Amino acid sequence: MKKCFMGDDGLDERQLLLRGNVYKHSLILMMALLLIDGFLKDEGIVWAQGMWGNILIFWAGMGLALVEFILRDILPRSRRQNSLYIFLGLCGLMLAVLIGTSIFIAHEPLIENGALNARGAGLIQAAVMLTVCLLFIGKRVNDGRRRDEE
Amino acid sequence: MGKNLRMKAARAAKGLTQQELADRVGVTRQTVVAIEKGDYNPTVRLCVDICRALGVTLNELFWPGEDER
Numbered sequence: 001m002k003k004c005f006m007g008d009d010g011l012d013e014r015q016l017l018l019r020g021n022v023y024k025h026s027l028i029l030m031m032a033l034l035l036i037d038g039f040l041k042d043e044g045i046v047w048a049q050g051m052w053g054n055i056l057i058f059w060a061g062m063g064l065a066l067v068e069f070i071l072r073d074i075l076p077r078s079r080r081q082n083s084l085y086i087f088l089g090l091c092g093l094m095l096a097v098l099i100g101t102s103i104f105i106a107h108e109p110l111i112e113n114g115a116l117n118a119r120g121a122g123l124i125q126a127a128v129m130l131t132v133c134l135l136f137i138g139k140r141v142n143d144g145r146r147r148d149e150e
Numbered sequence: 151m152g153k154n155l156r157m158k159a160a161r162a163a164k165g166l167t168q169q170e171l172a173d174r175v176g177v178t179r180q181t182v183v184a185i186e187k188g189d190y191n192p193t194v195r196l197c198v199d200i201c202r203a204l205g206v207t208l209n210e211l212f213w214p215g216e217d218e219r
Binding site for chain 1: 169176177178179180181184190192193196
């Protein structure tokens with residue numbers, strides 16, 4: 001029988017349909033955040049130092065897309081792609097440990113002059129990475145249990 | 151869209167799990183779950199593949215009954 005999987009990602013028709021919606025949500029969120037960021041800058045309000053504001057906006061869109069991918073079962077079948085989620089989690093863990101060490105040992109601040117500094121932004125990035133990875137692992141475990149129960 | 155209980159019954163009659171049916175038609179188990187729960191409206195191509203895998207006709211599985219219209 002001819003398989004219904006399409007594209008190189010090994011996603012089926014339902015997943016491809018949902019993936020389009022996820023990209024749309026991510027794009028809308030990033031556009032809204034960039035707009036808010038622009039208005040704030042125009043008013044002279046800086047919430048993150050240097051480039052970190054834009055990087056965090058990118059992570060917000062990316063994080064939303066990855067969380068939706070996991071929750072809506074748009075996970076690719078290949079192990080190589082799935083291992084990216086684990087790699088992301090490891091990066092997040094390393095980042096959290098590095099920044100956590102500097103906070104607790106050197107007592108370095110996360111916010112300077114009312115704006116997030118590199119450490120603060122890094123901690124938020126680490127939180128997003130860890131959330132995505134833990135959600136992925138939780139979802140996989142849950143799916144495995146459901147398959148066994150059936 | 152209501153639950154597709156006829157598909158679930160046909161699958162059970164054939165002795166297939168959701169994963170086995172998914173593997174036969176080339177989709178993920180979650181897609182089979184979504185179709186059975188009525189959360190996803192499959193394409194005609196997928197409907198035909200499911201019917202072939204379960205040995206039933208399109209009408210038997212997907213044509214709405216009098217009470218479903």
